[in-house]
Amino acid sequence: MKVALITGVTGQDGAYLAEFLLKKGYFVHGIKRRSSLFNTDRIDHLYQDQHENNVHFKLHYGDLTDSTNLIRIIQETQPDEIYNLAAMSHVQVSFEMPEYTANADGIGTLRLLEAVRILGLAKKTKIYQASTSELYGLVQAVPQSETTPFYPRSPYAVAKIYGYWITVNYREAYGMFACNGILFNHESPLRGETFVTRKITRAACKIALGLQNCLYLGNLSAQRDWGHAKDYIEAMWLILQQEKAEDFVIATGVTTTVRDFVRMSFAELGIDIEFSGKDANEQGVIIDIDQVKIKSLGLNEDSLKLGMTVVKVDPKYFRPTEVDLLLGDPTKSKTQLGWEPKYDLPALVKDMMQSDLHLMKKDEYLKEGAFRTLNYFE
Ligand code: NDP
Ligand code: GDR
Numbered sequence: 001m002k003v004a005l006i007t008g009v010t011g012q013d014g015a016y017l018a019e020f021l022l023k024k025g026y027f028v029h030g031i032k033r034r035s036s037l038f039n040t041d042r043i044d045h046l047y048q049d050q051h052e053n054n055v056h057f058k059l060h061y062g063d064l065t066d067s068t069n070l071i072r073i074i075q076e077t078q079p080d081e082i083y084n085l086a087a088m089s090h091v092q093v094s095f096e097m098p099e100y101t102a103n104a105d106g107i108g109t110l111r112l113l114e115a116v117r118i119l120g121l122a123k124k125t126k127i128y129q130a131s132t133s134e135l136y137g138l139v140q141a142v143p144q145s146e147t148t149p150f151y152p153r154s155p156y157a158v159a160k161i162y163g164y165w166i167t168v169n170y171r172e173a174y175g176m177f178a179c180n181g182i183l184f185n186h187e188s189p190l191r192g193e194t195f196v197t198r199k200i201t202r203a204a205c206k207i208a209l210g211l212q213n214c215l216y217l218g219n220l221s222a223q224r225d226w227g228h229a230k231d232y233i234e235a236m237w238l239i240l241q242q243e244k245a246e247d248f249v250i251a252t253g254v255t256t257t258v259r260d261f262v263r264m265s266f267a268e269l270g271i272d273i274e275f276s277g278k279d280a281n282e283q284g285v286i287i288d289i290d291q292v293k294i295k296s297l298g299l300n301e302d303s304l305k306l307g308m309t310v311v312k313v314d315p316k317y318f319r320p321t322e323v324d325l326l327l328g329d330p331t332k333s334k335t336q337l338g339w340e341p342k343y344d345l346p347a348l349v350k351d352m353m354q355s356d357l358h359l360m361k362k363d364e365y366l367k368e369g370a371f372r373t374l375n376y377f378e
Pocket of ligand 1: 007008009010011012013014031032033035039062063064065084085086087088089090104130131132133182183184185186187192
């Protein structure tokens, strides 16, 4: 039985990957951080009581900032494959926590590679490093491929560029099977709630149900190459099944603005919206600013009114330096890995909207009475 170790197993990709590898017959070890509340929602369905027979999934407490703990877990688990998915993964937050981001995302990758080397597993253990299209940053060329130069635009991307190059270096210096997947944005119903796609799909559902009035967003003109996480975790596995360790771009080859993602999400609810509006900046100067008004209601007549403003731009979500345009060229992964995504953007939006509508209907039910009289603080 093959043994895999996943860092970041409680995250979006970690959860899908753990499920995928278990189905393939792997024994899966995952590293989770200690937190004051349970943080395993995404993998609870995979949990197995360790006292039972035939256990194939085990969680270990750990952190990428603690090398002693990484060495101990790797020694104990002797993995055939390590998927390094753990990271402080939010670009905007990295401007507020640059040092921690460098430590976890940059040096964390080094700690993991070095642990494998110190333990004498350099020839046994294959390593997947979660690299990112954020490395391309300020547009140098479009579409972006494995040979496009990098120009990182955030502390997150700068930390990840260290992770990228230290992975290449350990491959070249010690002959380790260590690979970068340069993954473009991928989303799903499990996506963290502060990333833009999930923020939009959740809010669109809440607005349609009358649970929220308005959604505040930042740069609506940013363009992203969005795929489905379920497709992308399969590519991670394929990368480690190759004869030779190499780096691959994983992308759909289609780019879309945040503005269009908003439009598509509301359209899933039968709501037609229009973008317009002016506002005043801090100096009182009138500026063009996006506002989104409802043009047609679909079936949402009880909760919405024609002409109401449902999205506004709040400059607090603008980033000090932005990545304007990401569009990947997946030719190498398609030809060499045989990788083909099953979801296109409309299918992704539909999947996320259906899931969030289901979740928000539960909220609506609660609001309408079931637990209304409960007040935990009395
Ligand atoms: P998430 O933010 O959903 O998950 C990140 C995971 O890392 C969580 O399990 C989190 O734990 C864990 N983590 C964070 N900091 C540490 C730490 N110091 N030590 C140990 N674990 C830690 O990210 P995704 O699943 O979306 O992404 C997976 C990886 O792929 C990340 O490295 C990300 O940077 C990268 N990536 C993601 C892309 C995307 O579009 N999703 C695209 C390209 C790259 P907890 O649950 O406790 O917070
Ligand atoms: P990104 O994803 O920065 O590409 O990083 P995110 O969804 O945060 O932003 C995408 C684009 O949308 C714009 N935007 C907003 N973003 C957020 N989060 N919130 C808003 O309100 C908002 N309004 C507009 C952003 O400015 C940006 O241009 C993700 C992460 O998963 C990284 O870990 C990963 O490496 C990259 O994708 C590839």
